[in-house]
Amino acid sequence: MSRPNWEQYALMIAKVASARSEDPYQKVGACVLRKDYSVASVGYNGAPPKIEINWSNRDERRARVIHAEANAFRYLKPQEGYLLASTLLPCRSCIQLAASYGIEKIVYIEEYEQDDIAHNLCAEFDIKLTKIELD
Numbered sequence: 001m002s003r004p005n006w007e008q009y010a011l012m013i014a015k016v017a018s019a020r021s022e023d024p025y026q027k028v029g030a031c032v033l034r035k036d037y038s039v040a041s042v043g044y045n046g047a048p049p050k051i052e053i054n055w056s057n058r059d060e061r062r063a064r065v066i067h068a069e070a071n072a073f074r075y076l077k078p079q080e081g082y083l084l085a086s087t088l089l090p091c092r093s094c095i096q097l098a099a100s101y102g103i104e105k106i107v108y109i110e111e112y113e114q115d116d117i118a119h120n121l122c123a124e125f126d127i128k129l130t131k132i133e134l135d
């Protein structure tokens with residue numbers, strides 16, 4: 001394999017993090033890089049600490065699961081993050097969080113059909129949103 005660029009590198013790390021997800025429907029991973037491209041944090045979607053989720057009920061887990069991006073943001077200092085890489089297009093809440101943390105670029109692998117506002121929000125918040133192919 002040829003040498004990945006920084007966006008691909010962050011997405012590869014996000015993909016590794018997603019393997020830790022317990023969610024049987026959608027395993028999502030996220031990775032945040034600083035401006036010097038060092039890794040600031042990683043996260044994956046999962047239950048809040050000490051909470052058991054009934055993973056077999058899709059609606060129940062949807063209301064309880066913490067998104068990979070939100071879990072990654074927990075470890076950031078304000079303005080520490082520059083690039084967010086997520087295996088799935090971030091939802092509107094995570095894009096709001098990204099804006100609040102000063103994220104300037106978001107890259108992702110997979111489109112999420114249920115949230116078409118993500119692209120408009122990123123444009124409005126001046127966050128560069130790019131879909132990237134891995135491999």
Ligand SMILES: [Zn+2]
Binds near residue numbers: 067068094095
């Ligand atoms: Zn989200």
